[in-house]
Amino acid sequence: MRNGPEDVTSFSNRARAWATADLPEADPSLYEGAFRTNLTEEQESAEIERERQLQRMFYEAGFAGVCVPREYGGLGLTPDHQRALNGALAGYEFPARIQVPTFSPCLAILLEFGTEEQKRTHVPAILRGEELWMQLLSEPGGGSDVAGALTSAVRDGDQWMLNGSKIWTTGAWWSDWSLCLARTNWDVPKHRGLTVFILPLHQPGIEIHRIEMLNGSREFCQEFLTDVIVPDSDRIGEVDKGWTVGVRWMFHERLLYESPLVTFASSVSTTFASASYSALARAAGRLDDPSAQELVGEARMLDVVAGRLQQRIGRGIGAKVLSDQAAAIPRLFKGTTSARTRTIAFELAGTTGGSWTAADGVLAERGLDYLMRQTGCIGGGTTEMARNVISERILGMPRERSLDREVPFRDVPRGPSSSPTGRLGG
Numbered sequence: 001m002r003n004g005p006e007d008v009t010s011f012s013n014r015a016r017a018w019a020t021a022d023l024p025e026a027d028p029s030l031y032e033g034a035f036r037t038n039l040t041e042e043q044e045s046a047e048i049e050r051e052r053q054l055q056r057m058f059y060e061a062g063f064a065g066v067c068v069p070r071e072y073g074g075l076g077l078t079p080d081h082q083r084a085l086n087g088a089l090a091g092y093e094f095p096a097r098i099q100v101p102t103f104s105p106c107l108a109i110l111l112e113f114g115t116e117e118q119k120r121t122h123v124p125a126i127l128r129g130e131e132l133w134m135q136l137l138s139e140p141g142g143g144s145d146v147a148g149a150l151t152s153a154v155r156d157g158d159q160w161m162l163n164g165s166k167i168w169t170t171g172a173w174w175s176d177w178s179l180c181l182a183r184t185n186w187d188v189p190k191h192r193g194l195t196v197f198i199l200p201l202h203q204p205g206i207e208i209h210r211i212e213m214l215n216g217s218r219e220f221c222q223e224f225l226t227d228v229i230v231p232d233s234d235r236i237g238e239v240d241k242g243w244t245v246g247v248r249w250m251f252h253e254r255l256l257y258e259s260p261l262v263t264f265a266s267s268v269s270t271t272f273a274s275a276s277y278s279a280l281a282r283a284a285g286r287l288d289d290p291s292a293q294e295l296v297g298e299a300r301m302l303d304v305v306a307g308r309l310q311q312r313i314g315r316g317i318g319a320k321v322l323s324d325q326a327a328a329i330p331r332l333f334k335g336t337t338s339a340r341t342r343t344i345a346f347e348l349a350g351t352t353g354g355s356w357t358a359a360d361g362v363l364a365e366r367g368l369d370y371l372m373r374q375t376g377c378i379g380g381g382t383t384e385m386a387r388n389v390i391s392e393r394i395l396g397m398p399r400e401r402s403l404d405r406e407v408p409f410r411d412v413p414r415g416p417s418s419s420p421t422g423r424l425g426g
Helices: 008-022 041-061 079-088 102-113 116-127 242-258 277-283 290-318 324-353 358-363 366-371 373-377 383-394
Strands: 133-136 152-156 159-170 177-183 194-200 206-210 220-231
Touching: 008 041, 008 079, 079 290, 102 116, 102 133, 102 177, 102 242, 133 159, 152 177, 159 177, 159 194, 177 242, 194 220, 194 242, 242 290, 242 324, 277 290, 277 324, 277 358, 290 324, 324 358, 324 366, 324 373, 324 383, 366 373
Parallel strands: 133 177
Antiparallel strands: 152 159, 159 220, 177 194, 206 220
């Protein structure tokens, strides 16, 4: 029994020894590309179940919830301990797919705004891999205007009735719970009439439709909510004060892999997976080509800078040297560089990027990755929104003109598919 918190060095050594003894070596192909489609639905369901089991292994070994308070099943340690664990996992399998958004931003929001009962109910279950969470945030007609939510929540005594639709929810079909942003007041400006709720995804009144992307991926989903009943005990934060929660929600979403709540092997690149650009050039027979060497060097440089920038901003925010709005800086860099590095991979692949077979190894599917390159500039809030945050809230530049500021949301002009009831499509 330790008298105090375990020091970082001891924790790192223990984590490395456990990973070596108990975790399988990672398959680098698991982290390659943009929404690859090489698994059937049955195989993907099996992968998700495997990740639940992996998360349970982390929990039982004492490596889950490193920075989560002990009273909710975590270890109550520091971000340095989490970084040490991430370093110890280099080369080993970990539950990558369930880290985001389950741990960040969902777990982060529960810890920051949840009631004591909510935290004691859900946080330990998340740490054990029993609950996988998603965020019901974007809407079909809203783009990146999260505050313009039309999904409505109408109070009826001690419960609420939700109606509307959410979209671009990655993995909703295999998840258990969600955070949902809904409109509870139409008579105030849009930012002042929102409330956040917890709701199980698989219940009467929720239909989940999978969306097929141009590369065949069906990871993204759209959810239709029809008279979904939510008890008031499953409300997060105050009524009509959901934007206070939403601001922190988007902060955690932008920071993601520098979050002290996320377990992520530090060897896995945050911009273009773990595949080596040199390996791509070698497979294409271009290792001695000066132009290919320049591309390899550029890609490596972008990877290194992205990682260091994320760390620098994360630590600056943690030390309160930087505003939490600074999370938009690595978000912007990551989005733009992910598009560039996928372009580089396509250029390195040459003609194989346009036509390939399974025998082409690391060169296969680089053409599809290229076509999907803009996903990194859209998911998690667009890079255009990040530019606005940086210019207005960090650099102090004049705010972008808005026609709906200080206007009751009921009076804001909307298209024919929107109605003041919050129901989409009539």
